[in-house]
Amino acid sequence: MTHWQVIRYPAFVEKILIMHELSLALEVTDLASREAKKNRIATIMEIMIEVGNLSGVEADAFEMALDMVVKDTILENAVKKIIRITGKGRCTSCDLEFEMKNILDCCPECNCYSSEIIGGREFRVVSLTGE
């Protein structure tokens, strides 16, 4: 008896272009459909999304990917507002709070790398506007 089995995800194969941001954009169309149904909304006019620059999601690529995947979904005609959030870190040595443009940024006071990220990890749907 063989123990291994294959679980296939044929739906993925149909959509050939799956890159990092594209698969995340598909999560957004899915979430929007779910929440629209829950809130009895038939048409979504606007979706507002926050993307932090330390979230692991490239906002420009994500915006492009979202444009690509909305066809034939509830977001097809929605205005997509992408709000970019700049990262913020707190140094674990000197407690200084500072702006993080990059996940590699160290504390500007003591050059310490062990900072805690306190902002910029956002990757969320803020709101849907619809009727």
Place this chain on the structure above:
Amino acid sequence: MCETCGCGQPDEVTIHDHSQKHDHDHEHSHEHEHNGHKHTHPHSHPEKRVINLNMDILSENNKMAERNRGYFEGKNITCLNLVSSPGSGKTTILEKTIQSLIPSQKIYVIEGDQQTMRDAERIEKSGAPAIQINTGSGCHLDANMIHLALKKLEITNNSLLFIENVGNLVCPALFDLGEFKRVVVISVTEGDDKPLKYPYMFRSSHLCLINKTDLLPYVEFNTDTFINYARQMNPELGFILMSSKTGEGMQNWLDWIRNI
């Protein structure tokens, strides 16, 4: 199964235009004639509403990951998620690990690759039941795939479960699978600057296995430089230098598994 992204959620919402018959509750304006005279009915348009969600886009994945985590805790299963770029030696490390531990430990493996069952076949030969997930063109495993695999694998209590993720240092960093610890594998042929290039993966891992140390004399890989870069990302990260080929460092890795 959702036909949009294969996420396992039922594709509940159908989208239809207003020319189709549908049953939602707003009235349409229209004019028509009654007994030869024409009038307009009073009508109302649906109100524009703002739904504040503040919802994490990966919240569905995170919820399923927590479910998997609860399953592991309830059955006392130690689950490790192995991540790396392709070709770092994850499968060989797993083969050797299984051969060393299997006499005293029940081990199961979930294998993730875009295509083929090769890795599951290799793992099975080394003695552990394995399930292969083929993601097609997908670039990572998600928590729902693990949930489906767990139903088929029927893991017994008190066992060890390895998840070998799709070879990719980008996407798997964002998808929690419910694992207890995340182990990133790097081989010395990949270069010592990888932590700077793929910081999210190193930041989200608990242990780093530096593999193929038998090749150190032949490649430009400075172990200290690598560890310094990785510690900049993640001061808590642990390191084990090993070669699954020669067996160097294998004992340290086995001890780490036994002690978690």
